[in-house]
Amino acid sequence: xxxxxxxxxxxxxxxxxxxxxxxxxxxxxxxxxxxxxxxxxxxxxxxxxxxxxxxxxxxxxxxxxxxxxxxxxxxxxxxxxxxxxxxxxxxxxxxxxxxxxxxxxxxxxxxxxxxxxxxxxxxxxxxxxxxxxxxxxxxxxxxxxxxxxxxxxxxxxxxxxxxxxxxxxxxxxxxxxxxxxxxxxxxxxxxxxxxxxxxxxxxxxxxxxxxxxxxxxxxxx
Amino acid sequence: xxxxxxxxxxxxxxxxxxxxxxxxxxxxxxxxxxxxxxxxxxxxxxxxxxxxxxxxxxxxxxxxxxxxxxxxxxxxxxxxxxxxxxxxxxxxxxxxxxxxxxxxxxxxxxxxxxxxxxxxxxxxxxxxxxxxxxxxxxxxxxxxxxxxxxxxxxxxxxxxxxxxxxxxxxxxxxxxxxxxxxxxxxxxxxxxxxxxxxxxxxxxxxxxxxxxxxxxxxxxxxxxxxxxxxxxxxxxxxxxxxxxxxxxxxxxxxxxxx
Numbered sequence: 416x417x418x419x420x421x422x423x424x425x426x427x428x429x430x431x432x433x434x435x436x437x438x439x440x441x442x443x444x445x446x447x448x449x450x451x452x453x454x455x456x457x458x459x460x461x462x463x464x465x466x467x468x469x470x471x472x473x474x475x476x477x478x479x480x481x482x483x484x485x486x487x488x489x490x491x492x493x494x495x496x497x498x499x500x501x502x503x504x505x506x507x508x509x510x511x512x513x514x515x516x517x518x519x520x521x522x523x524x525x526x527x528x529x530x531x532x533x534x535x536x537x538x539x540x541x542x543x544x545x546x547x548x549x550x551x552x553x554x555x556x557x558x559x560x561x562x563x564x565x566x567x568x569x570x571x572x573x574x575x576x577x578x579x580x581x582x583x584x585x586x587x588x589x590x591x592x593x594x595x596x597x598x599x600x601x602x603x604x605x606x607x608x609x610x611x612x613x614x615x616x617x618x619x620x621x622x623x624x625x626x627x628x629x630x631x632x633x634x635x636x
Numbered sequence: 637x638x639x640x641x642x643x644x645x646x647x648x649x650x651x652x653x654x655x656x657x658x659x660x661x662x663x664x665x666x667x668x669x670x671x672x673x674x675x676x677x678x679x680x681x682x683x684x685x686x687x688x689x690x691x692x693x694x695x696x697x698x699x700x701x702x703x704x705x706x707x708x709x710x711x712x713x714x715x716x717x718x719x720x721x722x723x724x725x726x727x728x729x730x731x732x733x734x735x736x737x738x739x740x741x742x743x744x745x746x747x748x749x750x751x752x753x754x755x756x757x758x759x760x761x762x763x764x765x766x767x768x769x770x771x772x773x774x775x776x777x778x779x780x781x782x783x784x785x786x787x788x789x790x791x792x793x794x795x796x797x798x799x800x801x802x803x804x805x806x807x808x809x810x811x812x813x814x815x816x817x818x819x820x821x822x823x824x825x826x827x828x829x830x831x832x833x834x835x836x837x838x839x840x841x842x843x844x845x846x847x848x849x850x851x852x853x854x855x856x857x858x859x860x861x862x863x864x865x866x867x868x869x870x871x872x873x874x875x876x877x878x879x880x881x882x883x884x885x886x887x888x889x890x891x892x893x894x
Binding site for chain 2: 453454455456457458459460462474475476477478483485491492493494495496497498499500501502503509510512514516518529548550562563564565566567581582583584585590612614615616617618619620621622623624625626627628629630631632633634635636
């Protein structure tokens with residue numbers, strides 16, 4: 416009787432398909448895979464980025480400001496033209512910063528002068544004048560005037576200007592100082608921000624032509 | 637009859653003299669003017685610091701024990717900021733468990749950076765022909781003020797001179813009695829200004845800035861040929877309702893001459 420049962424069991428096993436046998440094998444499990452995507456940050460700065468760019472203000476100076484010859488739509492120089500010492504000016508649509516990044520934490524944009532204001536033609540003595548509390552930035556909105564609240568640019572103290580007067584940018588050992596932050600975005604993607612500039616000329620400023628390079632640096636968060 | 641005539645004549649003389657002085661005032665014209673722009677940065681006052689003990693219970697107590705355990709984790713004698721093997725458990729791990737191994741020296745994690753072509757800025761500064769009569773010498777372009785009242789000594793100076801008698805007047809730029817655009821700190825008529833001035837060389841009186849536009853208030857007067865240069869102490873009163881931020885105060889100074 417026992418031999419008959421065993422024979423029946425073997426016969427039953429023999430008619431089971433092989434796939435059914437395979438399914439009974441406990442070979443499942445879980446695996447966690449961590450992978451990283453290298454973040455990238457790309458940026459462009461466009462001077463005179465919108466039609467209508469140029470200076471206004473000079474209230475009380477007796478002269479009407481006009482954009483200088485160095486400015487062209489979508490490029491060139493942020494050229495205030497002739498301005499009178501002791502007065503305040505606004506330059507509309509001075510610069511637009513465009514950032515593209517896949518960094519989900521966003522990014523920070525810093526901006527500062529590569530140098531102080533470099534005087535020439537005629538060269539004043541001393542040849543430079545403080546950028547701080549002379550040139551200011553503010554986000555571009557329709558109601559801006561020469562007296563709108565703005566933040567002063569400063570000449571870099573932690574970086575090394577590259578090229579003549581910083582024409583090629585600033586070299587930093589790390590990031591620019593936090594005090595020079597002009598834009599902090601918590602999102603990734605392709606984003607833009609426009610800026611107006613203000614010029615507040617002290618009465619002590621020498622008469623001369625002044626130039627400076629404003630350097631924007633974008634750092635992923 | 638004689639007395640009445642005398643009284644009448646005296647009255648006429650008074651009216652005539654008043655008219656003459658008023659006319660003199662009206663004849664004064666604005667020789668030149670300057671805008672003084674002050675940046676007021678309102679910073680929150682530090683919150684009061686206190687110690688409030690509390691008893692941890694339930695899950696908080698477990699977290700507290702875990703915190704203590706994490707603090708005790710070390711690697712090669714160096715305390716770790718966190719326990720890389722804390723729950724959830726890692727069944728398998730590589731001997732190098734950290735992206736950035738805790739070492740003895742400073743470690744920098746590279747961040748993506750970009751630096752586009754710099755923006756060139758240029759202007760040609762021309763002399764101000766009116767500076768010989770009126771100019772401003774700024775000392776503190778930024779006034780960092782907490783809540784309440786803060787006085788800034790000699791925030792700026794003003795120089796005046798003219799060949800005839802003159803009056804220096806001021807008012808908050810953009811203000812008027814019929815509206816205007818004045819906002820904190822100068823505000824607009826009929827609100828009381830949150831910005832005040834004092835010229836200690838001339839008077840101990842502290843004046844709230846005029847915020848009702850022209851003709852404004854008299855800052856000082858000068859005789860013909862008198863050159864004056866005085867410091868201005870500026871007091872900013874920040875109400876508790878004013879949000880922290882950056883504000884601009886623009887004051888127009890006018891040199892009125894006859």
